[in-house]
Amino acid sequence: MIQTRTALLPHGVSLQCRESGMPGRPVLVFLHGFPEGAFIWDELLLHFARPENGGYHCIAPYLRGFGESSSPPATEAYRAKHLVQDLIALISTTCPTGAVECLVAHDWGGAVAWNLANQQPQWLKRLAIINSPHPGAFLRELQSNPAQQAASQYMHFLCRPDSEALLAENDFERLFAFFDTPEGQAPAWLTAPVREQYRALWRQGLTGACNYYRASPLRPPREGDRAALDVELPESMLRVDVPTLVLWAMDDPALLPGLLHGLPDWVHRLQLRQIEQASHWVVHEHPERIAQELGHFLHLNW
Secondary structure (H helix, E strand, O other): OOEEEEEEOOOOOEEEEEEEOOOOOOEEEEEOOOOOOHHHHHHHHHHHHOHHHOOOEEEEEOOOOOOOOOOOOOHHHHOHHHHHHHHHHHHHHHOOOOOEOEEEEEOHHHHHHHHHHHHOHHHEOOEEEEOOOOHHHHHHHHHHOHHHHHHOOHHHHHHOOOHHHHHHHHHHHHHHHOOOOOOOOOOOOOOHHHHHHHHHHHOOOOHHHHHHHHHOOOOOOEOOEOHHHHOOOOHHHOOEOOOEEEEEEOOOOOOOHHHHOOHHHHEOOEEEEEEOOOOOOHHHHOHHHHHHHHHHHHOOOO
């Protein structure tokens, strides 16, 4: 069974969470991305809460700016340091051992997770990343790979001051189109009930979600806006020493396979698993494959 609760954190932020499993058990935390919500993890929350799959206490928060979680109005409130602070506070108030067994993250959730694993690795025993680029690889590709630069141009649209209004037009037509297959069709997983879950989420507001893009220094160069070419990240901000699983759907049109190059230089205990014939929305498409890969990773001895 999945329950919903609001976690009131010591620094004044509240995160709405979906949970399954027994409190007091080892914890798995799942972080969603854009334009998703915590409900994308429901099958995995139920799976890993079962005794035969580890009996974990599984927690999937809505990130700040999404759903009923706190949604500060200032763009600066969505910088990485604040998102990491939210995550540390959630872990510290829910994990009896003081660290999550594994932090599982997709898309923007992965950006937060990469930062936490680099800055304060004591809060997690393992890291599992699903189609979320390592910041060093993302910066390199945005600065030097024309294909990735082209694939990321949508970020500039999401930074527009009117992006949330445009996204909401015609029953969220533009947002639903994010999920389309290469043939321009709605995917099979986007059933009427799932579509309504997304509508209910987006009706609660899109400004916080768009602020992730507005607050980020990483975006592709374009005519008249080449600031990304001047961004530098020191090596000390890129190293990850916790055991890490990277699951990568290879047909992701926004995050290209070049982002996998060089990962072992930064991630010293890395397992990389490529998922063929899967898109950016692989959590919806292949939850059973993700559960299998995570289950194996959780039992590895490092």
